[in-house]
Amino acid sequence: MNDKFYELPPEKQQRILNAAMEVFGLNEYKRASTDLIAVKAGVSKGLLFYYFYNKKELYLFLFHYVADIMRKQIVNQKFQKITDFYELLAYSAVEKAKILEKNPYILEFAVKAFYSDKEDVSEDLKKMTTDQIKNVYAEYFAHLDLSKFKEDANPMYVYKMLVWMADGYMHDMKMNGKPVETDVLMKEFNTWMRMLKKLTYKEEYQDENHRD
Amino acid sequence: MNDKFYELPPEKQQRILNAAMEVFGLNEYKRASTDLIAVKAGVSKGLLFYYFYNKKELYLFLFHYVADIMRKQIVNQKFQKITDFYELLAYSAVEKAKILEKNPYILEFAVKAFYSDKEDVSEDLKKMTTDQIKNVYAEYFAHLDLSKFKEDANPMYVYKMLVWMADGYMHDMKMNGKPVETDVLMKEFNTWMRMLKKLTYKEEYQDENHRD
DNA sequence: TCTTAGATTGACCGTCCTGGTCAATCCCTT
DNA sequence: AAGGGATTGACCAGGACGGTCAATCTAAGA
Numbered sequence: 049m050n051d052k053f054y055e056l057p058p059e060k061q062q063r064i065l066n067a068a069m070e071v072f073g074l075n076e077y078k079r080a081s082t083d084l085i086a087v088k089a090g091v092s093k094g095l096l097f098y099y100f101y102n103k104k105e106l107y108l109f110l111f112h113y114v115a116d117i118m119r120k121q122i123v124n125q126k127f128q129k130i131t132d133f134y135e136l137l138a139y140s141a142v143e144k145a146k147i148l149e150k151n152p153y154i155l156e157f158a159v160k161a162f163y164s165d166k167e168d169v170s171e172d173l174k175k176m177t178t179d180q181i182k183n184v185y186a187e188y189f190a191h192l193d194l195s196k197f198k199e200d201a202n203p204m205y206v207y208k209m210l211v212w213m214a215d216g217y218m219h220d221m222k223m224n225g226k227p228v229e230t231d232v233l234m235k236e237f238n239t240w241m242r243m244l245k246k247l248t249y250k251e252e253y254q255d256e257n258h259r260d
Numbered sequence: 261m262n263d264k265f266y267e268l269p270p271e272k273q274q275r276i277l278n279a280a281m282e283v284f285g286l287n288e289y290k291r292a293s294t295d296l297i298a299v300k301a302g303v304s305k306g307l308l309f310y311y312f313y314n315k316k317e318l319y320l321f322l323f324h325y326v327a328d329i330m331r332k333q334i335v336n337q338k339f340q341k342i343t344d345f346y347e348l349l350a351y352s353a354v355e356k357a358k359i360l361e362k363n364p365y366i367l368e369f370a371v372k373a374f375y376s377d378k379e380d381v382s383e384d385l386k387k388m389t390t391d392q393i394k395n396v397y398a399e400y401f402a403h404l405d406l407s408k409f410k411e412d413a414n415p416m417y418v419y420k421m422l423v424w425m426a427d428g429y430m431h432d433m434k435m436n437g438k439p440v441e442t443d444v445l446m447k448e449f450n451t452w453m454r455m456l457k458k459l460t461y462k463e464e465y466q467d468e469n470h471r472d
Numbered sequence: 473t474c475t476t477a478g479a480t481t482g483a484c485c486g487t488c489c490t491g492g493t494c495a496a497t498c499c500c501t502t
Numbered sequence: 503a504a505g506g507g508a509t510t511g512a513c514c515a516g517g518a519c520g521g522t523c524a525a526t527c528t529a530a531g532a
Contacts, residue, residue, distance in 0.1 A: 079291055082520060092481045097521065212428025213421055247455055294491060304510045309492060
């Protein structure tokens with residue numbers, strides 16, 4: 049791709065990336081039209097191909113862009129220092145919300161990108177798929193003190209429940225055309241967390257307060 | 261449409277409907293190709309147009325088909341007799357799972373159909389949208405005895421949480437290529453329900469058993 | 473004010489895919 | 503074997519596709 053893309057005003061860069069993520073996220077590769085991307089980005093098709101020489105390059109750029117964001121979210125220092133399960137969840141929920149505010153279609157793009165056939169796109173993507181994504185969980189849980197959980201509680205379970213609820217909530221908001229406001233989401237999220245904490249933590253740990 | 265469609269072997273009917281729901285569910289109307297539908301249904305394009313005279317008719321047929329399924333799920337007698345919140349949820353979860361087993365792409369289709377612009381499709385659909393869907397909630401809660409809830413618990417909230425988790429669970433399964441088995445899903449679902457019941461029901465009601 | 477180099481446009485191209493048609497075949501019943 | 507409906511796929515005209523490029527716009531330096 050053309051490095052001059054990075055010299056564009058950040059707002060314009062983002063507009064282009066978001067438009068591309070939207071179209072690739074909502075349609076599969078072959079049916080995702082560069083015309084539509086250009087229109088949604090408010091930019092001529094010519095310009096799109098001036099920065100990204102062809103469709104496949106644009107797609108691959110997005111792929112790495114998204115993978116990068118995900119990687120950065122996890123290999124972040126503050127992240128590594130948190131040992132309390134619920135505290136980590138609260139923290140990463142905030143991070144996730146920030147990312148989603150900036151990249152509204154990143155989830156749709158990621159789902160389509162990582163979980164579909166990719167028949168059309170280059171081979172080197174097939175390496176970075178399900179297996180690596182599953183590793184994310186391992187890394188995510190690596191530094192946690194899970195001894196606070198009751199014997200019969202399953203942290204992975206709790207994790208997934210909260211993720212599903214947050215996704216469902218955000219999905220609901222989107223459907224109703226309302227933007228997801230980070231602080232409102234966090235209030236909800238904290239309620240859910242408090243409930244689950246009560247159910248899954250040993251009594252002596254239930255009343256720990258979260259820092260903020 | 262051609263009424264002879266109903267005389268086809270039910271398995272073939274379903275194959276065609278599923279293929280169509282998949283393609284319409286995954287692409288927006290204009291970009292949903294009848295070629296693809298025919299291929300996915302294992303049927304020639306000619307036949308598709310023999311039963312449904314054109315694309316719009318096929319789409320409208322699907323729309324009513326789906327709306328019908330949803331309506332039937334709710335206006336079902338057994339449904340009306342259940343007064344316990346959690347019992348109703350358990351029951352309707354089973355129903356939903358059955359429907360999804362038979363119509364794997366019904367959710368995707370419904371979401372796209374009810375929540376997108378419909379610029380391309382006939383006007384008469386715009387009536388039957390968000391408003392009516394919101395009414396579903398009202399009807400859903402109409403016969404319930406909500407006095408079993410603690411003062412500070414919000415039933416709508418609990419409802420949504422469980423729906424989100426079930427959707428998330430099913431989504432996860434689909435991503436990993438595993439079919440959603442009704443009984444496994446129900447075991448999960450019951451666990452979540454028991455947890456939430458403990459948190460939200462007044463103590464004297466917490467230990468009621470569900471019938472099955 | 474003029475020059476110029478780079479950013480940006482949109483009309484344009486050949487190709488492929490689209491919704492839709494239909495004569496030809498297949499398959500079943502009689 | 504004959505008849506009729508079910509089914510096929512080659513075929514069509516038009517549109518959308520990825521991609522190109524000469525023409526224009528913009529801004530900064532002279």
